[in-house]
Amino acid sequence: MRVMRAGALSVRWEPRAAAVCGVLALVAASAAVLVVGSGEFPISPPDVVRVLVGQGDQATEFIVTTLRLPRAVTGLLAGLALGLSGAIFQSISRNPLGSPDLIGFTTGSASGALLQILVFGGGAVAITVSSVAGSVLTAAGVYLVAYRRGGGVHGVRLVLIGVAAAAMLQALNSYLITRAELREGYEAAFWLTGSLNGRDWDQAVPLGIALAVLVPAALLLARPLGMGELGDDAAQALGVPVQRTRALLTVAGVGLVAAATAAAGPVPFVALAAPQLARRMTRRAGAQLLPAALTGAALLATADLISLHLPVAMPVGVVTGVLGGAYLAWLLSTTGRKGMA
């Protein structure tokens, strides 16, 4: 760890973490550029970059900025949000499995959106609102049930109750799909898989606004907690209001999941895998919020790129589901009891 000083201001930074963040940002950006270049009409990466800096020809510019850029941006932002919220929840539950997609928040968010799509028939804004509401209600329910006086919210209990909530909401989602018209139901099933197909600025812009508020808030809130490096008692002794900070962080995390799900559907496993990968890359204990967020963005953009180049078109959720599930299985089979809890 090094400290940079400029007069009264000082910033502490770590060369390794900074380098990892730089590489991750580069990977995410390159994947996004390749995503923009992929499609019926391939565009070479230099041409994409030329358009992005405002020097492309008109036809290419239309394809890039109107048709394909929203998809790439939505993917980057959703990945960022998922990675960050995964790091927040895993740190709060002190459990690598306490990620929002495993404990029902994502499923609840999807239930909200499905209800809106299939029952109330609202537009894009209404879908976003319902998706957020679904996620918040699920989170509140899971926390309330997992809370026990004296013990607080215990990590593994939270995860198991979340798994039950996810199973219940999954049944609700299947039910909603059987009640829909065949075509609507098919579209809803497609959405439920998590997909970036056909995203336009209507999805990307609200997501960007949500992130502009939530990301700095989460990063600032997480700082005093030391995020698992100190432990509750030490932090409390240093004057940090641990419970309140944690509650606010939870709200920010739920907001991030909801925003990402509203834009891209319930993309599985990015929130689970990103913080773990970030921790291994930075080789530091505790949650690494910024590296986790960047890892999420890099993961989702890369998965989207893979989904575009599969022999048959698949929504990105299939790619992340298969890769992420395999990763979780590996995580379970290599960590001991200590590492899990």
Place this chain on the structure above:
Amino acid sequence: MLSPVRRRPPRTPEKAGGPRGRGAHLGGLALLTAVLLLTVVASLAIGAGDVPLGRVLPGVFSPDDASRPDLIVHELRLPRTVLGIAVGMALGLAGAVMQALTRNPLAEPGLLGVNGGAALAVVIVIGSTRVDDPLVYVWAAFLGAAGAAMLVYMIGARGRGGASPARLVLAGAAVEAVFTALTAGLMLLSPGSFGGFRFWQVGSLGGREMSVFLRILPFVLAGTILALLLARPLNALGMGDEAGKALGSRPGRTRALGALAVVVLCGSATAAAGPIVFLGLAVPFIVRTAVGPDQRLVLPYSLLLAPVLLLGADIFGRVIAPGELETGIVTAFLGAPLFAVMVRRGRTRDL
């Protein structure tokens, strides 16, 4: 932290019946059988379309083709009811055996990837062969369920510390997620199969013909007999491998046969009715609370209680909403809270 939830070792045979003794348990089983019969009659009599109670028996045994109530009973409710009995028995027993095998009160066919594996196999078969034959479903669901169950157990048992309850549930979640993603991908590839698959996926007893029941019946019977024969060896397994071996039991063989029974029972139930979650979790839990851990009691009680609850959930779904609520939804919504209660009751050290 994640040590297995310790269960009390089975009591000795003399005490197995508790203070009430063997006669009380035979009485209890007889009572439960009577309740099951009542539930069956209710299942035949209740639902959309009025059927006078007096027409139920004639509707089953000698339907008059001109009478609407008779037709409703014979063509719609009878297949649904007998299927409910078979599926309920299969799931309840499978849950009990699974929990005894893994010594894990949280083991549940629906949470251990079995449904995901069966669904994936069914969607592959529908998509690639375009056959709509329940027997093909049954075989596909068997293979899928068996593969998934083995995979989950291998993953859960591999890490340091072995297969604890929480690890198995989480390994199940991982495998389920991979299979769900693959299923979604395959389903989206052939929109044609989506129409039928979405109804299979929700888990229901309704809309199945009598032939579906007849096709799975031999498998359910075979699995049931095998599971009931395992009661004594499972008791020995409950004492731990060392003590069991010392008493002459063969834990390896018990595990293999038990797994076979679970896969046959779950596979046929899931193939016929689609994924139905939490029944296999709830039934053995309730039974153990009532009669204690002796498998010679747990298994038969589970066998009788499960169809009562499943048919009850099915009837509930018929009357609660005008358009009927599928059985799978009802069990999920009733079972998840129970699972949460079990998790909360567990000591903090264990969960």
